Amino acid sequence: xxxxxxxxxxxxxxxxxxxxxxxxxxxxxxxxxxxxxxxxxxxxxxxxxxxxxxxxxxxxxxxxxxxxxxxxxxxxxxxxxxxxxxxxxxxxxxxxxxxxxxxx
Numbered sequence: 777x778x779x780x781x782x783x784x785x786x787x788x789x790x791x792x793x794x795x796x797x798x799x800x801x802x803x804x805x806x807x808x809x810x811x812x813x814x815x816x817x818x819x820x821x822x823x824x825x826x827x828x829x830x831x832x833x834x835x836x837x838x839x840x841x842x843x844x845x846x847x848x849x850x851x852x853x854x855x856x857x858x859x860x861x862x863x864x865x866x867x868x869x870x871x872x873x874x875x876x877x878x879x880x
Contacts, residue, residue: 780805788829800829804837804869804878821846822877823853826869833860843870 784803791800805825824837836853840846845868860866869878 784827797829802829802867802869803827806877823849824869824878825853825857826867828860828865828867831860831865833865834858835860835863835866837866837868839868839870842874843868 788800788803791797803826805827807823807825809821809823821839824839825834826837827834834857836850836859838846838849838853840849850866871878871880873880
């Protein structure tokens with residue numbers, strides 16, 4: 777994970793140096809659930825850690841369906857890491873099609 781984060785920051789720094797800094801929004805890290813500790817219907821849904829370049833902070837994203845979020849999962853995830861303090865900046869990034877990822 778450390779090498780991945782270093783690569784992301786190196787790439788972002790390179791884009792900033794080349795004048796594209798204002799176009800950087802966020803980077804998403806997708807995770808699969810390895811054990812079902814939540815409700816059964818949540819087991820197959822992806823979880824994301826989002827790094828906001830503008831805020832310089834991470835926050836969780838747990839899509840729950842068509843343009844819905846699972847707030848309880850997001851707050852549970854936020855309790856284990858240092859994240860963006862202001863939830864108003866936890867912007868959702870939706871997939872183009874149901875069941876996809878935001879980058880599809």
